[in-house]
Every structure is written in C-alpha cells, then in structure tokens.
Amino acid sequence: xxxxxxxxxxxxxxxxxxxxxxxxxxxxxxxxxxxxxxxxxxxxxxxxxxxxxxxxxxxxxxxxxxxxxxxxxxxxxxxxxxxxxxxxxxxxxxxxxxxxxxxxxxxxxxxxxxxxxxxxxxxxxxxxxxxxxxxxxxxxxxxxxxxxxxxxxxxxxxxxxxxxxxxxxxxxxxxxxxxxxxxxxxxxxxxxxxxxxxxxxxxxxxxxxxxxxxxxxxxxxxxxxxxxxxxxxxxxxxxxxxxxxxxxxxxxxxxxxxxxxxxxxxxxxxxxxxxxxxxxxxxxxxxxxxxxxxxxxxxxxxxxxxxxxxxxxxxxxxxxxxxxxxxxxxxxxxxxxxxxxxxxxxxxxxxxxxxxxxxxxxxxxxxxxxxxxxxxxxxxxxxxxxx
Amino acid sequence: xxxxxxxxxxxxxxxxxxxxxxxxxxxxxxxxxxxxxxxxxxxxxxxxxxxxxxxxxxxxxxxxxxxxxxxxxxxxxxxxxxxxxxxxxxxxxxxxxxxxxxxxxxxxxxxxxxxxxxxxxxxxx
Numbered sequence: 001x002x003x004x005x006x007x008x009x010x011x012x013x014x015x016x017x018x019x020x021x022x023x024x025x026x027x028x029x030x031x032x033x034x035x036x037x038x039x040x041x042x043x044x045x046x047x048x049x050x051x052x053x054x055x056x057x058x059x060x061x062x063x064x065x066x067x068x069x070x071x072x073x074x075x076x077x078x079x080x081x082x083x084x085x086x087x088x089x090x091x092x093x094x095x096x097x098x099x100x101x102x103x104x105x106x107x108x109x110x111x112x113x114x115x116x117x118x119x120x121x122x123x124x125x126x127x128x129x130x131x132x133x134x135x136x137x138x139x140x141x142x143x144x145x146x147x148x149x150x151x152x153x154x155x156x157x158x159x160x161x162x163x164x165x166x167x168x169x170x171x172x173x174x175x176x177x178x179x180x181x182x183x184x185x186x187x188x189x190x191x192x193x194x195x196x197x198x199x200x201x202x203x204x205x206x207x208x209x210x211x212x213x214x215x216x217x218x219x220x221x222x223x224x225x226x227x228x229x230x231x232x233x234x235x236x237x238x239x240x241x242x243x244x245x246x247x248x249x250x251x252x253x254x255x256x257x258x259x260x261x262x263x264x265x266x267x268x269x270x271x272x273x274x275x276x277x278x279x280x281x282x283x284x285x286x287x288x289x290x291x292x293x294x295x296x297x298x299x300x301x302x303x304x305x306x307x308x309x310x311x312x313x314x315x316x317x318x319x320x321x322x323x324x325x326x327x328x329x330x331x332x333x334x335x336x337x338x339x340x341x342x343x344x345x346x347x348x349x350x351x352x353x354x355x356x357x358x359x360x361x362x363x364x365x366x367x368x369x370x371x372x373x374x375x376x377x378x379x380x381x382x383x384x385x386x387x
Numbered sequence: 388x389x390x391x392x393x394x395x396x397x398x399x400x401x402x403x404x405x406x407x408x409x410x411x412x413x414x415x416x417x418x419x420x421x422x423x424x425x426x427x428x429x430x431x432x433x434x435x436x437x438x439x440x441x442x443x444x445x446x447x448x449x450x451x452x453x454x455x456x457x458x459x460x461x462x463x464x465x466x467x468x469x470x471x472x473x474x475x476x477x478x479x480x481x482x483x484x485x486x487x488x489x490x491x492x493x494x495x496x497x498x499x500x501x502x503x504x505x506x507x508x509x510x511x512x
Binding site: 031032035036037242246312313314315317336337339344366 | 423425426449450451
C-alpha cells in the first residue's frame with residue numbers, strides 16, 4: 001500500500017464541501033460532511049449519496065470469461081442472466097483448513113459485446129483489491145479472458161434511500177428513466193445520466209432502495225453535482241463513510257475485515273447464500289475451497305453471527321468481549337449507536353448455546369460490563385414494498 | 388475574578404476560579420471534531436486525578452475518547468446535568484458545558500499549559 005493515499009475523482013469536491021477526509025484502505029475518503037447522524041437519517045428519510053470510488057472495479061471479458069469465473073467463485077456465474085448481479089465470495093483452497101476467503105464481491109453480467117463476447121464486472125473491497133487482482137491474474141488462462149482493473153478510470157457513486165431512484169431518473173431520458181425505475185433488486189443496466197454513460201445497478205449497502213452508478217472519472221463531478229442538485233431540495237445529502245458504516249450495521253450487512261475475515265465459516269455468519277456448492281442443473285461445481293465449504297456446511301459451527309441490542313446508548317465496539325455465566329462466549333465484530341433506533345447495537349460472533357434470540361448477554365465496553373440482548377438481524381428493515 | 392483560560396494539547400481547557408478551584412471542559416474544536424456525541428462519563432466528586440491521566444470518557448457515534456485532566460488535584464464538583472444534555476457542549480463549551488471543578492494540588496501547574504493564542508495555533512496547524 002502506498003504511503004500517499006489515493007484520491008478518487010471526487011476528492012477535491014469533498015475537500016471544498018466540508019468533507020472530513022481520512023485515510024481509509026489506502027484512499028483519502030470523507031468520513032462525514034456535517035454529522036454522521038444527520039447523514040444517516042437523511043438516507044433513511046430521503047436519500048444519501050456516497051462516493052464509493054475506492055471500491056475496486058474490474059472488467060472481465062472474453063469468450064471464456066463466464067466459464068473462467070464459474071470455475072473460481074463460490075457463486076454460480078454460468079447462469080447469471082444479462083443485467084443480473086450476484087453477491088459472491090472470492091476464495092482459495094490455501095490455509096490450514098483448505099479455505100481462505102480473499103474478499104466478498106459483486107459480480108454483474110453486463111450486456112454482451114456486439115459480437116456476442118461476454119462481459120462481466122466485479123466490484124471488490126478497496127482493502128482487498130490488490131490481492132484479489134493478483135489472485136485472479138495468477139489464474140488467468142493463456143487466452144480467452146481479459147482482466148482489466150478499471151478502478152482509476154471510473155468513479156462509483158451510491159445513491160440510496162426512498163428518493164434515490166426517482167432522483168437519478170430525473171437526470172435521464174425517458175427510456176433510460178423507465179429502464180432504471182423498472183430494475184429489480186440486483187439488476188443492472190446501462191443508461192445516460194445527464195448525458196454521460198453510466199452502468200447503473202439496483203444494489204447498495206444501506207438497507208434502503210437505491211442505485212450504484214459507475215461513470216467515467218472525467219465526468220464524475222458533473223454527475224455527482226447533478227444528483228445533488230436534483231435531490232438536495234428534497235432532502236438528499238452527501239454522506240461519508242461514517243454513515244455508510246452505521247447504515248450497513250443497522251441493515252445487518254457483514255463487512256470484510258469485521259464480520260467476514262479470511263478464515264470465516266460463511267455458513268456461521270449468515271453468508272450461506274453466497275455459496276453455491278452445486279450447479280444449476282445439480283451436480284457439484286468446481287471452485288477453490290469447495291471441499292472445505294462442503295465440510296463446513298455439514299458441521300455445526302462453534303460460533304455464529306448474532307445481533308445485539310445494548311441496554312445503554314454506549315456502543316460496544318469491535319473487539320469487545322461478550323461474556324455470559326462468568327466466561328467469554330464471543331466477540332463483537334462491529335458496533336455503534338444506531339441512529340435510526342437511537343440505541344447502541346452490535347454484531348458479534350457468539351458460541352451457539354448463547355445465540356438464541358432473547359438471550360441476555362454482557363458486553364465488556366472498556367472494561368465496564370454492559371447488558372445486551374440477542375435480537376434478530378437486520379436491526380432495521382425499511383418500510384414499504386421490495387423491488 | 389476568573390483567571391486566564393489555558394488549554395492542554397489534548398484539547399481540554401482549564402480556568403482558574405476565585406477560591407483556588409479550576410474549572411475544566413473540552414474545547415470548541417474538540418466538540419466539533421467529535422460531533423454526534425452520545426455518551427459522557429465523568430468522575431465522582433472526591434476522585435483524585437493526575438495531570439495527563441483520564442478524567443472521563445466522551446463517546447461519539449464513531450469512537451470513544453478519553454478526557455484528560457489538565458491539572459492534578461481532587462474533583463470537588465461535577466456538572467451532573469451535562470451527560471444528559473450533551474448538546475450543551477456544542478452550544479456553550481466554555482460556559483454551561485463545563486465538566487468538573489478541580490482543587491489543584493499545585494496551582495502553578497497551569498503555567499505549563501497553552502494560552503489561547505498558542506492553542507489556536509495548534510489546532511490550525
């Protein structure tokens with residue numbers, strides 16, 4: 001990792017608009033503009049927009065692109081439809097138990113090239129981009145697949161909240177607006193936003209309806225400002241990584257490096273849906289780490305991921321010990337005040353006998369015992385219909 | 388008459404009061420840097436504190452920070468209303484947002500702290 005933080009195409013905008021920039025995963029990123037709580041609540045009530053250009057964006061193309069990814073990812077790629085996105089893990093079969101989780105990622109099948117060549121896009125975590133790219137490159141076949149890291153030449157903007165889709169649609173022509181508003185969850189399309197070419201997906205990391213938009217770096221600020229101008233009068237706010245973290249925590253979404261780590265058992269942390277052991281037509285798939293995952297699925301995990309609601313507004317933080325009956329039974333993986341609930345919540349890995357909803361546990365917060373209760377995840381579920 | 392307000396590099400302020408006590412709080416800069424305050428813990432009256440050691444804790448949505456004692460001495464009064472009204476810190480950090488009053492062991496200890504202009508220079512750098 002370089003010592004000078006990387007800058008997204010929107011970094012200058014953040015600096016000149018009150019963004020408090022911090023070094024995050026090697027990038028200079030805004031943690032907040034006004035207040036984490038204000039930005040969080042704006043996203044729940046109206047909309048929030050987030051610069052997530054630090055996320056790694058990879059283009060994988062070629063006649064063999066789909067078969068190649070099918071042979072590498074925990075999630076089936078062979079039957080992804082054009083315009084569909086899937087959440088997957090990136091694994092190797094190294095490590096003491098024959099499984100190392102390098103990252104979690106979103107893989108999207110874009111429209112085939114005019115000559116029919118498959119095109120896929122992968123979004124990976126900033127902190128894992130280098131090693132994921134290195135791993136994928138080491139597995140590239142001699143021909144038939146190209147892998148290009150498009151992170152630097154593009155920007156990614158997440159627009160999230162009840163007004164997010166309508167706000168972006170205002171900036172598109174009628175056809176594109178219709179296509180975007182008609183996208184189902186985990187569906188993607190290309191569109192022009194204020195005349196600029198964009199890859200738009202109905203995905204996000206906040207628990208709200210919303211979009212993630214990838215545009216060329218050169219027009220990132222134009223698109224960003226247009227979204228802000230369109231949504232600002234209705235309550236849309238620019239939001240930093242602080243609110244992104246509290247929003248995803250309330251939504252019960254795991255974060256790599258916290259709930260999900262290299263040695264995780266995906267079935268123990270609620271990520272079984274990211275693992276397809278078998279192909280669409282039955283029969284085992286082949287991908288690195290599959291044998292270990294077969295064993296893990298058959299075994300009962302010692303510790304599982306739970307939600308904790310704390311009695312106090314004092315937040316349990318990552319690393320806080322969870323205790324019961326005088327002994328340690330788990331560890332907090334993420335915790336914060338939950339602005340939408342006005343109470344402190346946490347996600348934790350706890351021994352299975354203590355994981356039932358309603359179980360009273362104690363979290364050690366800076367050596368002070370704080371009572372908490374196991375509650376269902378997510379902590380927050382948005383009202384209204386799903387797309 | 389209250390004396391000149393001094394600052395610790397860790398962003399606490401201390402003001403000598405008539406009768407030899409010293410009032411302690413955290414600076415406007417610190418309050419603005421923390422934002423989204425959710426919790427504060429202050430020591431009970433009678434606590435002995437040492438300069439540079441933790442006097443209490445203040446928690447924002449993002450993180451927990453220690454509040455350090457700018458001078459050594461005994462806590463003789465605590466602003467009990469403050470933890471329940473953390474917005475006071477944003478409105479009036481040098482007045483109603485005071486945290487504790489300390490009876491300093493050695494009043495000359497204050498001379499080693501930053502004056503207003505030196506502190507302003509510190510937070511602007």
